[in-house]
Amino acid sequence: MEILSMLTSGSPPIDGDTIRSTAKSRISAGDVASCLCRVDRHTYLYALSKYCLDNSSRDELNALSIEYATTRQFSKQKSEPDDVVERLALASLCYSISPSRCSYCGGTGERTVDSKVVVCSVCNGSGNSDMSVRKLAEVLGIGRWRTKKVWMQRFQSLVSDYQIRDDALYLAIKQGLQDE
Ligand SMILES: [Zn+2]
Secondary structure, three states: OHHHHHHHHOOOOOOHHHHHOOOOOOOOHHHHHHHHOOOOHHHHHHHHHHHHOOOOOHHHHHHHHHHHHHHOOOOOOOOOOOOHHHHHHHHHHHHHHOOOEOOOOOOOOEEEEOOEEEEOOOOOOOOEOOOOHHHHHHHHOOOHHHHHHHHHHHHHHHHHHHHHHHHHHHHHHHHHHHHO
8 A cells, every 4th residue: 555655646766777677667566565675664664755755654754763863872961852862863854855955956956057067066966955053953952052063963964874775775676676
């Protein structure tokens, strides 16, 4: 059921090369399901939320995200909210599922300068706008100085862990389709 909605309401991370390198002309729901069996539960649920807009397992995904952030054992000051690590976990999850677009390049990661296409210098080609210190401070409920000095790096570290999950998903789907 979850996989069916993946194929209809969103776009799984499959590009033309992946499809061309498989013998299949069409990828079925079952094909994608068998690929996703290769990744862990956290990554699987992340994929469902990210690519199919299926949020029915979102509570479990949120819990796994918090559990993961907790294992990183981030220290916190007494003045900071008790649930600051949970807030950080959910902020990094939300950002990874739907990053905001870079307003400089419009999310394409490229800009045309003197009729040449160059990598956008603001987002370095990612097309995403960075989380601002002000916004993260609001989400975490702590001051901007501590956010800038301490929590922003933690946020970025959790986001890059989701990028590793993105790579794992891409590989799992690509390899899964080629093995068929
Ligand atoms: Zn940009």
